[in-house]
Amino acid sequence: MINPHLSMNWQRVTIYICLSFFLIFFLAPLYVMLVTSFKSLEEIRESSLMLLPSEWIFDGWMKAWDHACVGLSCNGVKPHFMATFSITIPALLLAVFLGAINGYALTQWKFKGSDLLLAGLMMGCFMPFQLYLIPIAVTLREMGIFGTALGLILLHTVYGVPLTTLLFRNYYVSLPKELIKAALIDGAGFFRIFFQVVLPLSPSIVMVSVILIFTGIYNDFIFALTFGEVGKQPVMAALNNIVNSTYGVKEHNVNMAATLLTALPTLLIYLVAGKFFIRGLTSGAIKG
């Protein structure tokens, strides 16, 4: 006779062994980055990769933040953070807002060809960016916003909208139709219904969109590199510049510190909003 508790324990042990393995597997690189960023260059050269620093030195972090060289200017990643946020925040707000409006219109105000429009928008989710680098470059040049923050805002808004539209559509498709009808009878119009009835019902899906779009824009490298303003590239492009600079000594501590600094905002947003993210995803899954 097998003791059910014992077998449960064995299952547990196996699960925990597996989980621990994966935990180490995924956390080891982060650990290496962290300890390396606090070592001096000599120590990096001489000691083992996995050892804690014999002396904790913040030089790498200071330099990465303040005076590492990106191209010709040596101001660290600091100014590029500003550039990134001045692009990310407007584009994020626009993409989420437009996606919400689209999702609401496509589900509650169905018109002839609305399903076709949605299918078209969805295509936008699956196209690789590289495909239209040159057409975009030409378009931005013709619009006179090539190499400006405005160009990147426009670009990220346009490429964020399909995803947010899809998210909001799937959320709103399960919204009871009678709610909209009741508001219509009450005399509310398209936007009043959206702002006062529909939007207050959607905080979780707004959070999901914000997280996805924020990380999408923040982590974008190819647009940042191609269309970023010279000297004010978004931080991802700047990071690449720091890490891949080919002259001089490879400053591993600076590189690690710069990378960690750059990764911090996305890490924070998942930690702060992860709860909403999971809630939003699951509620969307159940309803949609």
Add this chain to the structure above:
Amino acid sequence: MSLSINNLNKTFSKSLVLKDINLEIEKGEFVVLLGPSGCGKSTLLNCVAGLENVDFGGKILINKKEVTHLAPKERNISMVFQSYALYPTMNVRQNITFGMKCRGVPRPEMEETLKKTADLLQIGDLLDRKPASLSGGQRQRVAMGRALVHKPDIFLLDEPMSNLDAKLRTEMRVELKNLHRDLNTTIVFVTHDQVEAMSLANRIAVLNHGILQQMGTPDEIYQTPKNLFVAEFIGSPKMNFLPGVLEVSNEEASVVTEFVRFPVGHYSFNETPETGRAVTIGIRPEYIFNHESNPKSKSSVCFEVVIRNVENLGPDLSVFCQLGKIQLAFKIPNSGNKPKYNDTVKVWTELSECSIFCLKKGTRL
């Protein structure tokens, strides 16, 4: 004339869901649209509300003003939905005043209307609560309140009681009837429940397959159904139908069925009866008795049936029996000895209130 609907057709992706509907509803009337699910009654209500477009040619007039192409808010109607459709993020007060805010009603007037409505519906102490924390009956009251504040010409109610339990439904029925008497507004009420229809309506409009079958007072609908569908749909247990042939001799008509000959000389035919016409005679369960009700009546017939089932309803018994292969039902008072399964009993039927339908067309003769 409060509401009139002329030649209204409605198609959904090529299938006709409403066919040539014509309705005239007087001011202050309580009209019930009754029909099985999918008959188009809710669609008709949505058309009146302006939530659905009407096919070309159809007209809807409210107070003699054509509103066919107006937006819902321009029609001066209000509507209560089956699910109540209260705004989940707003409290009761906001739910009720939302419409007035949309219409730009000045604040003092809004407060006054809110207070009056809350008093009328006894929801004054619920004003700060969210819909999720209200019971079904309370939600329904709030939904009614939201509709009331517009002081509409017409109230449209779309199965507002189907989410309530039986007891509450009976209470709300009485309340709604009282409310209608107090406010004296026109009400159009959609339901599939014949008890609701019979108890609430001044007039009932029976719909099936998008066609208006009959419009009339509850008594007209019950006693002189215009066709087989209406006859069968209204009444519980349903009307008994016996197929037979019409026979006319010596100016006296009778319906000859397999076992019984029914003399129907008293019946006022809409069409001249012809011998040999295939018909169905319909008799309500309460016109079949297990004793001789009126021995002198010329329109009384006696025959024998075999008992199949007896349902005890308290004051009454519903008795289901068989005449040959035909299932019959009748209702008798619950007193004395009850009929038992497989008994053969004599029953008498009173034909003064019977209905005769053409078997082929289903229409009343």
